[in-house]
Amino acid sequence: MKQYPAEPFRIKSVEMMKMLSKAEREEKIKEAGYNTFLLKSEDVYIDLLTDSGTSAMSDKQWAGMQLGDEAYAGSKNFYHLEKTVQDVYGFKYIIPTHQGRGAENLLSKIKIKQDDVIPGNMYFTTTRYHQEANGGIFKDVIIDAAHEPSAQHDFKGNIDLEKLEAVILEAKPENVPYVSLAVTVNMAGGQPVSMANIKAVYELAKRYKIDVYMDATRCVENAYFIKSREAAYQHHSIEAILKEMFTYADGCTMSGKKDCLVNIGGFLATNDEAVFNQAKELVVVFEGMPSYGGMAGRDMEAMAIGIKEAVQYPYIHHRISQVQYLADRLLAANVPIVQPAGGHAVFLDARAFCPHLSQDELPAQALAAAIYVESGVRAMERGIVSAGRDKDTNEHHYPKLELVRLTIPRRVYTYSHLDVVADGVIHLYNHAQDIKGLKFVYEPQMLRFFNARFAPLP
Numbered sequence: 001m002k003q004y005p006a007e008p009f010r011i012k013s014v015e016m017m018k019m020l021s022k023a024e025r026e027e028k029i030k031e032a033g034y035n036t037f038l039l040k041s042e043d044v045y046i047d048l049l050t051d052s053g054t055s056a057m058s059d060k061q062w063a064g065m066q067l068g069d070e071a072y073a074g075s076k077n078f079y080h081l082e083k084t085v086q087d088v089y090g091f092k093y094i095i096p097t098h099q100g101r102g103a104e105n106l107l108s109k110i111k112i113k114q115d116d117v118i119p120g121n122m123y124f125t126t127t128r129y130h131q132e133a134n135g136g137i138f139k140d141v142i143i144d145a146a147h148e149p150s151a152q153h154d155f156k157g158n159i160d161l162e163k164l165e166a167v168i169l170e171a172k173p174e175n176v177p178y179v180s181l182a183v184t185v186n187m188a189g190g191q192p193v194s195m196a197n198i199k200a201v202y203e204l205a206k207r208y209k210i211d212v213y214m215d216a217t218r219c220v221e222n223a224y225f226i227k228s229r230e231a232a233y234q235h236h237s238i239e240a241i242l243k244e245m246f247t248y249a250d251g252c253t254m255s256g257k258k259d260c261l262v263n264i265g266g267f268l269a270t271n272d273e274a275v276f277n278q279a280k281e282l283v284v285v286f287e288g289m290p291s292y293g294g295m296a297g298r299d300m301e302a303m304a305i306g307i308k309e310a311v312q313y314p315y316i317h318h319r320i321s322q323v324q325y326l327a328d329r330l331l332a333a334n335v336p337i338v339q340p341a342g343g344h345a346v347f348l349d350a351r352a353f354c355p356h357l358s359q360d361e362l363p364a365q366a367l368a369a370a371i372y373v374e375s376g377v378r379a380m381e382r383g384i385v386s387a388g389r390d391k392d393t394n395e396h397h398y399p400k401l402e403l404v405r406l407t408i409p410r411r412v413y414t415y416s417h418l419d420v421v422a423d424g425v426i427h428l429y430n431h432a433q434d435i436k437g438l439k440f441v442y443e444p445q446m447l448r449f450f451n452a453r454f455a456p457l458p
């Protein structure tokens with residue numbers, strides 16, 4: 001039998017959760033317009049909406065919060081954070097920001113000029129937004145397998161080197177400011193990139209004198225997959241793997257809300273002094289002084305401590321094993337999920353789960369609402385509702401994938417909680433024909449999934 005590591009922490013502070021009855025949950029989801037984003041957190045039993053900013057901090061991080069040096073300039077917590085990023089990630093310069101998108105804004109403004117082309121391994125919403133808002137054109141160069149929910153591949157986040165070279169040649173190298181390399185790829189389901197691919201991408205980029213900037217948001221999860229799936233690295237420490245990964249980059253943007261184990265914060269890191277100097281000028285306009293960016297001193301302290309905790313093997317081994325555990329329980333009951341499971345979430349294939357619903361009946365939205373009613377678990381739709389409408393024709397985008405994301409926060413839930421999730425989803429799968437489709441009753445113009453309201457179809 002497969003073994004899953006027990007929690008490598010013990011619990012010293014608890015937060016009680018509310019368990020509503022099924023009748024009460026039916027009432028709450030109706031009030032929320034069948035949109036899980038509009039549920040109140042206190043009405044949710046197990047919250048798998050996102051792993052962003054939802055991590056549990058350690059006793060050491062909470063102790064660090066008391067050491068906040070809230071000086072306007074030159075806070076000692078900044079120097080601690082700077083040294084930690086230099087030691088653990090290996091980059092020379094760092095600029096703190098309020099979260100990841102703040103760093104993406106700075107990098108895009110500094111590097112991108114009108115009509116530049118930025119190749120990347122699938123997009124992330126905020127990353128692509130800032131690239132395009134600064135006149136750039138994003139080109140997806142991820143391998144084809146990343147777009148196939150059932151394609152088995154150890155490193156589904158890899159860049160297709162032929163696609164990358166073709167994009168560079170077509171755009172001309174001087175119009176490619178950098179390659180945007182995400183490790184892991186959130187939108188592909190948290191799929192990792194191999195060290196061999198990272199290295200090959202860097203070498204190819206450098207042949208054309210192009211920089212590589214990583215989206216390092218989920219870099220520790222990526223390092224874990226390299227250790228467990230890439231033979232040459234099985235005896236390396238997570239820290240050694242991370243360090244090597246970053247030798248193949250000129251810098252990175254980071255959302256601290258994920259692999260830095262904090263609730264808020266981020267940074268831009270670079271080895272390029274010119275980029276650093278421009279970032280120091282810009283950060284004052286958009287975030288704050290270069291020695292705090294968008295963060296309080298205490299938050300920088302907690303982040304510095306979190307960066308070191310995240311590279312401890314027992315922590316990351318347990319985290320990825322939790323994701324695997326939930327995936328394995330669902331697979332054992334033949335529930336259709338995206339395979340292999342990635343680093344932060346299990347994605348249900350709503351089309352296969354609810355074959356009686358057409359895409360116009362919003363199957364993933366309906367399934368997410370039904371999961372809440374069944375079990376008090378909150379998940380997120382990633383399908384036609386999230387995809388929005390075409391700017392020119394005003395028709396719905398019809399994405400290939402209709403997914404429901406069950407995202408696991410870091411250090412928050414136990415395997416028993418995941419059993420509740422699995423039992424609820426499996427029960428629902430066996431009664432899936434009872435899930436009714438939904439229709440929009442209120443549809444916002446932009447990023448409609450956040451605030452849209454729905455009603456059940458008859």
Ligand SMILES: *Cc1c(COP(=O)(O)O)cnc(C)c1O
Nearest residue numbers: 099100101124126186217255257
């Ligand atoms: C969350 C996330 C971001 C954006 O970071 P924020 O802190 O939410 O602004 C960027 N890239 C990836 C891969 C992410 O998961």
